[in-house]
Amino acid sequence: MMECCYIKEVVKGFFSLCTGMRVTMGNVFTRPATVQWPRESAPLPDRFRGHIMMLADDATGYPKCIACTSCARNCPSQCIIVTGKKPEGAKKKMADRFELDFTKCSLCGLCVEICPVGALDFSRDYALASYTRNDFTTMDLLQELGSPF
């Protein structure tokens, strides 16, 4: 009686193995699900969150930032330093220093949301690498923009 049960188990196990193997073998003929990075890369969605970047005013090429420091005050990790002063003859303040400590940033986007003039946006940089830590602890976001100072 025991042997009969044992053989039954073996046969049952064999068939369940075949069912499983059928699924596995079916995958041999499908296209690979992976992307061969770095030769090709997956498309980035529109709302991709890279590190933040400063947007320039289209007319002047100067940063849009008015140095109100809401972003710095709202940041959960205190990773933004922003100061500003008035350019000569202008009415509003403008940022003369905007530094991001990207090693602390958690990419939550509260700064982008809170900005009253829409001066911040997410960049699309994702493959960031450097030999020194300083490149990310003090990222100067105003570097590539024009400056009245």
Place this chain on the structure above:
Amino acid sequence: MNRPIQPTYTLDKVGEENFALNLGPQHPGTHGVLRVVLHMDGEYILQADPVLGYGHRMQEKIAENMTYPQALPYVCRMDYLGALSYNLAWVLAVEKLCQFEVPERAEAIRVIATELNRISSHLLWWGAFLLDLGGFTPFLQALTDRERILDILEEVTGSRLTYCYFRFGGLPSDVDEAWLTRVLDFIKEFRDRLPRYHDLVTGNVIFHHRSKDVGVILPFDAAGYGLSGPILRGSGINFDVRKHEPYSGYDRYDFEVPVDQNGDCLGRYNVRMAEIEQSLRIIEQAISAIPEGPVRSKVPKLIKAPEGEVAVAVETPRGQLVIYIVSEGGKKPYRVKYRVPSFANLSIFAKMAKGQLLADALAILGSLDMVIPEVDR
């Protein structure tokens, strides 16, 4: 009474197959930095002592030192697999405290996103659980499908794992028709792929031998230890926060709460697999009945909560999460308490592991679906 973590047997017994074994903190079977000190008699476990706290980050204290919006990204990092449920719980709690309105469209989108997140969490559990049991193919199968959910959620939230999408009073951005169609396409294709999952694993004899009657939790114990989620339902107790204390408009959708009477690893497996299908149903209903309108109501930029206390329960993929906030008025909460599901679920492990084989203990740990940062928080 403090139970000693060091082994209690005398030295002369060492060598007679009686020894202490550290399972973790870096063991793939514990799915995180959990350490379990196992007192073994050969292959059998005499006593299991989970040692927690390797990933403790003072989440509650952090939330107490932050303004309400600032705590948002931190909450989502507790349970990295079900981040949207945590996100939802925090915004629901603050909305209840400050009495913010939420538009119906925002509620529907919240449900869609959270249920997608639940499916992705269950898929990863499915793969990892079977990896614990020694099957590698399921892991790859599950990750292939999970990847598509991550792509869908990335398109709307901007991140792939630690989502921070919900805001007080609604959502920061609306979704378009194309995204909803993409979700529906995914559901259709995923429904076609689900039978494969069952072919590969559910009917497999080896899997049955490993999971049936292993790690049985009686309903009495399940309730007594404060278990929740699929583990509680796998022990035959019908309780789901979405059904019994509906939030975010879950009462508008028609879905069942899967329950399994066996209470073993297989029972918990069956509950989770059935839950995936129910989540698909909820998403379909939410999309077909999605109302038009705004996604964010008028909320002051500087949130100052009134004095009071509030508790909100949410069903995460792992069970019942309760966020309790005490406010003394002002921008920051006075006290925040997270009642996390994994912590309670882990508490029964010591009882279940006693007298089991080591390999079965890993199957039990896998079936509990632990997220250790959530336990340690």
